[in-house]
Amino acid sequence: MTRPVKSKNKEDILDLAIPLFAQSGYTGVSMRDIASAVGIKAASLYHHFPDKQTLYLQAMARAFEDKAQGFATALTVTGTPEKRLAGFVQIFTTLMCKDPEFRALLQRELLDGDEVRLKKIASEVFREPFVAMEALADELAPGCDAHMVAISIASLILYHLETAPIRRYLPGGKARHNKPEVISRHVTGLLLHGLKGCGK
Template sequence: MKNSAAQPANSRQRILEVSTRLFAKHGFDGVSMRNIATESDITLPAIYHHFGNKEELFKAVETEMYSSHAKSLMDQLQADLSPEERLHNFVYVMFEHLESNPDYLKLLQRNLVDGWEENQAFLVDLSLQPVMDELKVLLNEYAEGTGNGITPITIFSLILGYITLMPVIRHLKERPASANTDQAMRELLVQSVMNFVSANRPTQEPR
């Protein structure tokens, strides 16, 4: 009984794992339910039973990937630390997650450029907007309540830009000698973002 009860859950997880890899590699339009059935070795009827249709399966993939990441980012933003420490940890965790989860990064990049507005709205509501809102609060606190300084979208753009260019950065002659490991490179990029934010931090006008 224990094995039979666990089998549907195992099948569902297997479908999600295979779908994540295929959608990240080929995009939504480049993957069929039959492709997923073949790669997962699970029948088409079973896949439809779990997810209904390809759109629902795609949303299930996104929900599993983005929700956990959003939670880890929110944990950093809401920690009982100074604004600078929270911002540093947020940037570090985002870099770490994007770098260590290539399928997540590919899927995110596809969602940003594929032009499927309904799905982009789903992504924003699911994870991006709550994180952006909380980051805005932190950045305002970091800017000492002035409402000036760096915007959340600037932080996201910097991090995504660095991560997207990472394969090229590793081969650049200008790469600092100290960044001789992935960990060192990540620390360097985090510090670069923090330096940028600090440089754009509003200064108190003399009274």
């Protein structure tokens, strides 16, 4: 039995584990599943990680890390507040569209995540873009509740993507409703002008 030429390291394993956890959740993925995806035996995973929970936490950390940086680019847009909002929404939507794994992991964390993990995600991934969104909200609608506005912006974008599986079966559901440019245009219009703004 010849051994593989190149040994696996932690990062390789985590990168292969992330999509599994995203698709089936913590309890839905066994150590044997992960090992099989990596191409080794389950017992060998314990050479790299002390237990499953640690592996999972490190996979989550890896999946979420660098995400904050991605969001930062969505905040580089300059110009009028309206233009900056439109730019942010567009970039954020495109980013989220391209990363179903991230969305699934986030959803799972919102359902099952413990306080420690949620706190970590909040401060390390979302805090910076969230603050920028709040500042933008305060410019566009002074005196409003910036926190609620920021959540609303994220809601509009993310829920259109989250509900994709069921929207297919709801009246009026079309394939184009999943396209980032369609979503971002709708959301921008709605945010800037209310319901009257999303018809154009």
